[in-house]
Amino acid sequence: xxxxxxxxxxxxxxxxxxxxxxxxxxxMLASKxxxxxxxxxxxxxxxxSKPSLYKHFKSKDELATEVMIRLLDDAQDFxxxxxxxxxxxxxxxxxxxxxxxxxxxxxxxxxxxxxxxVRAMLTRSLxxxxxxxxxxxxxxxxxxxxxxQGELQADMPTDVILYSYYSRTCDPAVEYLRVYGKYPDExxxxxxxxxxxxxxxxxxxxxxxxx
Amino acid sequence: xxxxxxxxxxxxxxxxxxxxxxxxxxxMLASKxxxxxxxxxxxxxxxxSKPSLYKHFKSKDELATEVMIRLLDDAQDFxxxxxxxxxxxxxxxxxxxxxxxxxxxxxxxxxxxxxxxVRAMLTRSLxxxxxxxxxxxxxxxxxxxxxxQGELQADMPTDVILYSYYSRTCDPAVEYLRVYGKYPDExxxxxxxxxxxxxxxxxxxxxxxxx
DNA sequence: AACACCTTTTACTGATCAGTAGAATTTTTT
DNA sequence: AAAAAATTCTACTGATCAGTAAAAGGTGTT
Numbered sequence: 309x310x311x312x313x314x315x316x317x318x319x320x321x322x323x324x325x326x327x328x329x330x331x332x333x334x335x336m337l338a339s340k341x342x343x344x345x346x347x348x349x350x351x352x353x354x355x356x357s358k359p360s361l362y363k364h365f366k367s368k369d370e371l372a373t374e375v376m377i378r379l380l381d382d383a384q385d386f387x388x389x390x391x392x393x394x395x396x397x398x399x400x401x402x403x404x405x406x407x408x409x410x411x412x413x414x415x416x417x418x419x420x421x422x423x424x425x426v427r428a429m430l431t432r433s434l435x436x437x438x439x440x441x442x443x444x445x446x447x448x449x450x451x452x453x454x455x456x457q458g459e460l461q462a463d464m465p466t467d468v469i470l471y472s473y474y475s476r477t478c479d480p481a482v483e484y485l486r487v488y489g490k491y492p493d494e495x496x497x498x499x500x501x502x503x504x505x506x507x508x509x510x511x512x513x514x515x516x517x518x519x
Numbered sequence: 520x521x522x523x524x525x526x527x528x529x530x531x532x533x534x535x536x537x538x539x540x541x542x543x544x545x546x547m548l549a550s551k552x553x554x555x556x557x558x559x560x561x562x563x564x565x566x567x568s569k570p571s572l573y574k575h576f577k578s579k580d581e582l583a584t585e586v587m588i589r590l591l592d593d594a595q596d597f598x599x600x601x602x603x604x605x606x607x608x609x610x611x612x613x614x615x616x617x618x619x620x621x622x623x624x625x626x627x628x629x630x631x632x633x634x635x636x637v638r639a640m641l642t643r644s645l646x647x648x649x650x651x652x653x654x655x656x657x658x659x660x661x662x663x664x665x666x667x668q669g670e671l672q673a674d675m676p677t678d679v680i681l682y683s684y685y686s687r688t689c690d691p692a693v694e695y696l697r698v699y700g701k702y703p704d705e706x707x708x709x710x711x712x713x714x715x716x717x718x719x720x721x722x723x724x725x726x727x728x729x730x
Numbered sequence: 731a732a733c734a735c736c737t738t739t740t741a742c743t744g745a746t747c748a749g750t751a752g753a754a755t756t757t758t759t760t
Numbered sequence: 761a762a763a764a765a766a767t768t769c770t771a772c773t774g775a776t777c778a779g780t781a782a783a784a785g786g787t788g789t790t
Contacts, residue, residue: 340635340636341636343634423555425554425555455721459720460720460721461717462721464710464713467696467699468692469714471700472711472719473719474691474695478691480685481679481682481683481686484682484685488682489678489682499675499676499679500683503675503679503718504719505718506718506720507715507716508672508675508680508684508715509670509716510666510670510671510672
């Protein structure tokens, strides 16, 4: 009777619509933030009705959480696809550049720095937390490698480096540079990377790819 | 008839209560953020009733704006009181350390990085904006001085430095270092300053007070 | 002690918004 | 083309919360 075929076909269409909803949510979260984003907004932006939206995600929290999970998965993918000959520092630079470009293209900040309730919401999701931990451990490994190879300051605790690194992905300086500084996107990425890795003080030379 | 005396006495009590309200709002904003903070919260925290609260501030927006204005005034005061023999870079370090300590003591992040609507609310307030501009110009002068004296990277645009500097005052790394890293406050301040001015990369020596 | 002023309490309005129910309509399948 | 499925539309519920009104209760002033 082709039941399996029919179901999988429906499922495919369903999944496509689901991705469209996630895309719409990403745009809305980036532009209005979680609190000001309404489910009517999302439904309108995705081109479906609110009741249909609830067929996909059973609450606003779940919807936002899934968006963040997809973002973490994308980051994980990016890391996995990096050229293996890159030095640890180059990998970190590369990932941060990717995250900043995602944001500049209307994507989301990576980290739920925004508000306490959003952070609480995410930490309630096991699926989110397990992915965050996995990514964290991966980056921890890279940072420690970079320290051993003399690319990062060895006397700076790894978690200090990592938390600062994460914070750069949601750094408000990005928006200020775009809105008030009127820099093109690539300049913004370049400057953010330089400030992140080299700081503001004078008297420094970039060590780039000295593997 | 002592009318002036009576009025000024009442006024004094009124102003005292007003400061208490601002303190309470600061705490609530720091803990729950603007959206989750209710006027009942603030009234309760300040120990007065909601209608009394509205005798002081005619809306939630105005209340939050006044808190931010007071914060900018405090920053301005801090700058004005700095020892004049400090080098420009030392002044910047000093001010950032102050801002971070304010936050660690339960104060507010300096910058409305939090949400688009909060930023919009603030930019609608002339009193806020004029203070922000004044502080910005002051810091701009200090940064340019520091660049001329070779303390900051001269080839980095001043606005890039400034926006990154502002962002450090509301950097979520602070909270991560406290909650997950369990560092004492002074270590957090020290690490934040080091990351801000020297970056993460290796091969750098601190130039501290080389005026 | 009487008065005037402020504050509190209680209770309300009106708006917004998450989430849902059920009828009408479109699309897909056969 | 008819049947079956999903989707959309309209309208609703219930909760939250900013902001307000008006009566009741304090507090200090004279």
